[in-house]
Amino acid sequence: MGEKEEAAPVLLQCLESGRVDVICSILSQMKNQADFHAQVDKLCCKEGTLLHKAVWLDAADSVAALLSGGVNPCVQNSEGKTAYQCCQSEGVRLSFVREALQSINLHKTERLCQLIRAGVPVDSVDTPDTKNTLLNWAADFATPEVVKALLTNGANVDLANFKEETPLHTAVIKANAEVVKILLSAGANPSLKTKKGQDAFALAETHSPALLSLLSMDQIARDVRHHRSVDDMDDRMSLISCTETLNTQILNDSIKYEKYIEGEIDSWTDLLWPQPKLISIKHQSPRNFEFPKDGKLKVYFDDCSSANPRQVMQIIELSKPLLVSVGVDIEYRGHRLADHETSALEGKVTCGVFEDGRPSGSYTLTIDAIRGVEVVGSDYAGIRHAFATFVQIVRLHKYALHKHVGHSNGVSTSVPSSPNGNASGDHSLLNGNSASKHFPDISADGTIKELTIRDQPDRAFRAVYQDFSGCRILNPDTILKLATRLSSCKANYLFVNFEVRTTDRYQLPYTNRELFHMMQVCQELFITFVPSIDTQSNYLEGDQARTIIDQFIDDFPLCKVVHFGPNLASLLISDRKLLTSIQRRVPRIYLSTHVDEKNGPPLSTLPPFVTLCVEGTWPFEVEKYVSPRVSVVIKFSTGDDGYLCASPESVAKKALLAAKLSDRQTVLGSMVCDLSTGCEAMPPSLSYMSLLASVGVAFNGSTDMKKYAFLLPVIAAHHMLLDGDMVSLFEQVQTLGKVEHQLTKYAYGYWKPNSSSSPNADISSGSETTLFGMSANKKMPISVFVEMILNPENMNMERLTPVVFKKARIELKRTTSALDATSKLLPYSYDLALVLEEIRLVTELMVLVSKLGQYMCVYGSQPIDRKKSFEEGLPYSPGRVGVINLPPAIRTDLANTYGFRFFVFNDGLFFRMLRVRGQFQHVWLSRSIPSTLQNALKMFDNLFRALLPHDLQEMGKQLL
Incomplete structure (x- = not known):
């Protein structure tokens, strides 16, 4: 040449x-x-x-x-x-x-x-017969650098060949100590056996005895890292290892849902939320819907539809930012052409409104390889819901494609699996090793299989209630972001509740401009904005109540609906004249009230423009006392009263109960309430899973929450945080709830499973047992963590031991490690960083309170006051304890860790607010209006003062 x-x-x-x-x-x-x-x-x-x-x-x-x-x-x-x-x-x-x-x-x-x-593929095999992977070959023939390179690129360290020999077995046979160390560090299991029944220890004895010490040290390290720390009675009662939580109490009589415990899904459609009623996928279709090469969806309007194209465009624009963030843009083309059905144009989207007799919000979504995407709604709300579902489909496929491409290019985008060992969350979705494994039926090229979705809401009322009666009042930006996310998940009511103190001058925390803007945005999102008001007491005259109500309605001149809390509702129920006068200004009125035998008759005669809002409890006795002529909405809280975090068990049970009670003819729907009083003044991100669960079952009452309870972390990551890689954050939220509830069960002697607490039980029976695991006459206890924060000087710890608190700290430290690992992969996003900080804040707070509890069990009471208890194998009981009994050195150490650090400089003491209190302030000001911070910090004041030594109390008052 x-x-x-x-x-x-x-x-x-x-x-x-x-x-x-x-x-x-x-x-x-x-x-x-x-x-x-x-x-x-x-x-x-x-x-x-x-x-x-x-x-x-x-x-x-x-x-x-x-x-x-x-x-x-x-x-x-x-x-x-x-x-x-x-x-x-x-x-x-x-x-x-x-x-x-x-x-x-x-x-x-x-x-x-x-x-x-x-x-x-990094796990490719040489032949189908021998099945030696690349890592097997490297362990046999290559240098340690080659082995490290394969592991870095995601090679399965325990994948065996046809002889059931793993790479570790091969390295042991070759007596390559360096490679053995690398494989063990990567998590290779030395206990796996070959076809001949030999594990790594047996092979080392035969081929390389010098490696036995290396294998033994690894086994010791594994035992130290084992989920349970002590093999005794306390260990069998460990906080989470005893698993008296979601995966046993809900599923204790069925193995049907076992595969979902680790977050496995049947199909990518499991991640659509709310779950559509009908999904028909053409798995055998020869072609899939491909995204246009220019990245633009071409939107056409059906010329047979009576819909106003401008209004349809406004609806689509709501979803446009979610599409643009994954590389898909929108281009409006006008009415469709004559050859629209058969043209080869890529990315066609046809929209139309056709009233076909279905309820408001119904829609049909069709994705076809030739005809493109067809969006048909029964009304404009149906168009909104259809496009929200389509956006979810697009984002899931783009996410799967991103994972597949990242893996194909050898780029690791995985987040470490939760170190908690908890059976919750979507671990498979976190580890971006195989798109086909995460989403079993999504094509590797990201194209969408032809499908049809036909959906309609079961309930016309799907509400979220934001309570601003306590110290937490979210800023308008946070409210609107939350409304936007929940609108995409098909919520259609937003209640915003204010409390007016009769001794103070009437004033709302927002300006009229801010209120009008919130109402306007909610209207665009097809969410009915419902202003809500109550007073701190029902001891007020009718004229005074009328004045407050008139002033409140004046602030919302365009609202057609209003809600009154229990105190004002009791006055309006007894004063029908006042109630009727309000209706002349506001057509629909919601009243929150308690229902019992005493107030049943007056409630039964309420006018038709009133809807009752009652607590969702079991047994549900509203129908027993109130006439069926009265419409009812059932309410649930996002959290558990008296707890920092909701447990996964209670979230699932409330959703199950909401679906069960919504079948009643008098029930219009459900409302999930995010409260702001007392300990409920926790970051709003902790309630995301509860909000999604409630809205999901309100839209589709047939949703199997026994299955989707395990998928809530990944659903929340995709639809609330808009990032599927952030599943770990919500897994850790579940862990916090488990730890808090389990430790409280120990404190009150409820650690034994209660079979009647399972939703699998027949809750329609006449049993007096509630769905929440407590009998009707047994009051739910307050959280040990909350009691220690609010009342650190008089704690009852008769059933608690230092070991129990130590185990709680171990679980919480694992959560901290998982959050640290997630933070390293956090994309540049203020919203994601804020959610991470919120969860980290609660985690650190619980870690420090656990440490305090450990000290209080040892030092918190006088020796003469300590009791001996041998109930259920618990040999130690400190009785009632208080921080005041802690030695000064311990209190100073805790104060330094908890919020104060003292530095001696120039003969003076300088205080620096650290960690929890500083984090709380940052998170609070990022979400809430600044004027509420002072009251919010009072939740910590008792504990801070108790921790400070006596000679620093006066200086502590100045800081607080």
């Missing part, structure tokens, strides 16, 4: 004629030339590079010749695909795998990583 002759045309001819020998000769001659890669790796044909051409010809020998000659397999063609991604036969794929094996044998780490980035 001449010195200046181009190599690519000659090599193309050789490929087409099958002259492998000539290809090898030319590449051998060119290999040392400076422009070697410029010539052999350029795009020289319509398929792409020479390697793409060989793959297209399905010529395995030519592919092998090019690869052994040194061509770059990572070059992409005009479609953005590498040669490996274009492979059509196993023979050609095997050529790539053989090149990887050759790279391992020759210790060419860079070449091996290059092939993995090009798409060669």
